[in-house]
Amino acid sequence: MKRVAVVGTGYVGLVSGAGISDFGHQVICADIDTDKIERLLQGEIPIYEPGLKEIVDRNVAAGRLLFTHDVPAAIRQSEVIFIAVGTPQGDNGDADLTAVFAVAETIGKNLNGVKTICTKSTVPIGTGKKICTILEKFNADHHPFYYVSNPEFLREGSAVKDFMHPDRVVVGASAPEAYAVLRDVYRPLYINETPLVETNVETAETIKYASNAFLALKISYINEMANLCETVGADVHVVAKTMGSDGRISPKFLHPGPGFGGSCFPKDTRALLGIARAHGLPFRTIEAAVEANEGQKQRMAAKLEQLVGDTLQGKTIGILGLAFKPQTDDVRESAAIPMIRFLERKGATIRAYDPVANESMRCHFPQVIYCERWEDAVRDTDAVVILTDWNEFRGMDLQKMRQLVRHPRLLDTRNILSMKELAALGFAYDNVGRGIRP
Numbered sequence: 001m002k003r004v005a006v007v008g009t010g011y012v013g014l015v016s017g018a019g020i021s022d023f024g025h026q027v028i029c030a031d032i033d034t035d036k037i038e039r040l041l042q043g044e045i046p047i048y049e050p051g052l053k054e055i056v057d058r059n060v061a062a063g064r065l066l067f068t069h070d071v072p073a074a075i076r077q078s079e080v081i082f083i084a085v086g087t088p089q090g091d092n093g094d095a096d097l098t099a100v101f102a103v104a105e106t107i108g109k110n111l112n113g114v115k116t117i118c119t120k121s122t123v124p125i126g127t128g129k130k131i132c133t134i135l136e137k138f139n140a141d142h143h144p145f146y147y148v149s150n151p152e153f154l155r156e157g158s159a160v161k162d163f164m165h166p167d168r169v170v171v172g173a174s175a176p177e178a179y180a181v182l183r184d185v186y187r188p189l190y191i192n193e194t195p196l197v198e199t200n201v202e203t204a205e206t207i208k209y210a211s212n213a214f215l216a217l218k219i220s221y222i223n224e225m226a227n228l229c230e231t232v233g234a235d236v237h238v239v240a241k242t243m244g245s246d247g248r249i250s251p252k253f254l255h256p257g258p259g260f261g262g263s264c265f266p267k268d269t270r271a272l273l274g275i276a277r278a279h280g281l282p283f284r285t286i287e288a289a290v291e292a293n294e295g296q297k298q299r300m301a302a303k304l305e306q307l308v309g310d311t312l313q314g315k316t317i318g319i320l321g322l323a324f325k326p327q328t329d330d331v332r333e334s335a336a337i338p339m340i341r342f343l344e345r346k347g348a349t350i351r352a353y354d355p356v357a358n359e360s361m362r363c364h365f366p367q368v369i370y371c372e373r374w375e376d377a378v379r380d381t382d383a384v385v386i387l388t389d390w391n392e393f394r395g396m397d398l399q400k401m402r403q404l405v406r407h408p409r410l411l412d413t414r415n416i417l418s419m420k421e422l423a424a425l426g427f428a429y430d431n432v433g434r435g436i437r438p
C-alpha cells in the first residue's frame with residue numbers, strides 16, 4: 001500500500017485519486033480551491049461523471065480517500081505525488097503551465113524524504129525537465145526524488161471505466177526505482193496484464209499528444225469524407241463501418257459529426273502545432289485536422305440556414321444537446337457554441353435543452369431560453385438541430401415532435417435519427433454525410 005497525494009481535483013485528478021484508492025492505496029486529493037474541497041468533503045461531486053460518486057463514496061467510507069485544501073501537508077505525508085492540475089490553452093494557443101509549475105514549486109518546498117512525483121496533466125514535450133529543475137531549485141535539503149511522466153487517457157463520460165480498464169499505462173522515467181513505484185501503484189492492472197509501457201519522460205509526453213492528435217485527425221478525416229459522401233450520394237456510415245472493419249483502420253473514432261470539441265482535442269492539437277513550430281518542424285496533417293474541424297462547425301451553421309431556406313432573423317430554433325459529447329455537462333469547445341453565436345448574430349431566438357449541460361451553457365449565453373425537456377425546446381420552432389448524441393434524443397417520439405414544431409425541419413448533426421421516419425412524417429431534414437437530402 002502506498003501513500004499517494006493527487007494535486008488537482010478536476011476530471012483527471014478526481015477520477016485518478018478515486019481509482020488509485022480503489023486499487024487499495026491511501027490517497028489524499030488536494031486542491032487550492034477550497035470551495036471544491038468543501039463540496040467533496042460534504043460528499044458532493046463537483047462534476048457530472050457517471051459512476052464517479054459511487055467509487056468516491058466507497059473509498060471515503062473505507063477511509064482510503066481523503067480531501068484537503070492543505071496541499072503542502074498532503075505532499076509531506078505522501079510517497080507518491082501526482083500532478084493533475086489543468087493546463088488550459090494560453091493566449092498564444094500553447095498550454096498554460098502556470099498551475100503545473102506552481103504545484104512543482106510547492107512539492108519542491110515540501111520534499112521531506114524519497115518521493116516519486118508523477119505528472120498526469122497533459123503537458124508539452126520537455127515539460128518534465130522543467131518540472132525537475134523547479135523541484136531541485138526549491139528542494140533546499142536535497143531530498144532525493146524520482147520524476148515520472150504518467151499521461152492519462154480517460155475520456156469524459158466514461159472516465160471511471162477508462163481509468164479502471166485502460167488499454168495501456170504509460171510510465172516515462174529514467175530511474176528503475178520509479179518504474180517499480182508505478183508498477184506498485186498500478187498493481188491490480190499490472191497483475192491483470194494491462195501493458196505497462198516503461199519508457200523515457202519525453203517519449204511518454206509525446207505518446208499523449210500523438211494519441212490525441214491522431215484521434216482528432218481520424219475525426220476530421222471522416223468528417224471531410226462525410227462531406228464528400230453528401231456530394232457524391234454515398235452513405236458515410238457504410239463507408240466508415242466498412243473501412244473500419246479493416247483491422248489496420250478500426251471503426252472507432254470514425255463517427256462523423258459537427259466537429260470535435262471538449263477540453264482536450266482542440267487544445268492538444270493546437271499545442272502540438274505549437275511544439276512542432278517551436279522546433280521548426282511542419283505538422284501539416286494536424287494543421288489540416290484543426291482547420292477541417294473549424295470548417296465542420298461552420299458547415300453545420302450553413303446547413304441549418306440552408307434547411308430553413310429563408311432569413312433566420314426572427315425565427316425560433318430548437319437546439320437539442322449543448323455538451324461537447326454525451327454523459328457530461330462539459331460545454332468546452334462544444335459544437336453548440338459556434339451554432340449559438342451564429343444564430344444570435346442572425347437574430348434568431350434559441351430554445352435549448354440538454355439533459356445535464358443547461359447550467360454550464362447558461363453562464364456563456366444567458367439570453368438562450370433553456371428548457372427542462374426536449375418537448376419544450378422544440379415547441380413552436382422553425383427548425384430543430386441535434387448537436388449532442390444523447391441516448392435520450394435517439395428515443396424521441398418524432399410524431400410528437402412533428403406536432404410540437406411550427407415547421408418540420410431537422411438538422412441531425414450526429415446522425416442518430418431514422419431518415420425514413422423523418423421523411424414519412426414530412427420533415428425536411430439534413431445530416432452529416434448520408435447523401436440523402438430533403
Ligand code: UGA
Nearest residue numbers: 152153154155156219253254255257260261262264324325
Ligand atoms: C479525449 C480522448 O479520447 C481521451 O483518450 C483523452 O484522455 C482525453 O481526450 C484527454 O486528453 O484528457 P474526451 O475529450 O473526454 O477524451 O472525449 P472523446 O470521447 O475523445 O470525444 C472528443 C470529441 O470528439 C467530442 O466532441 C466527440 O463528440 C467527438 N467525436 C469522437 C466525434 O465527433 N467522432 C468520433 O468518432 C469520436
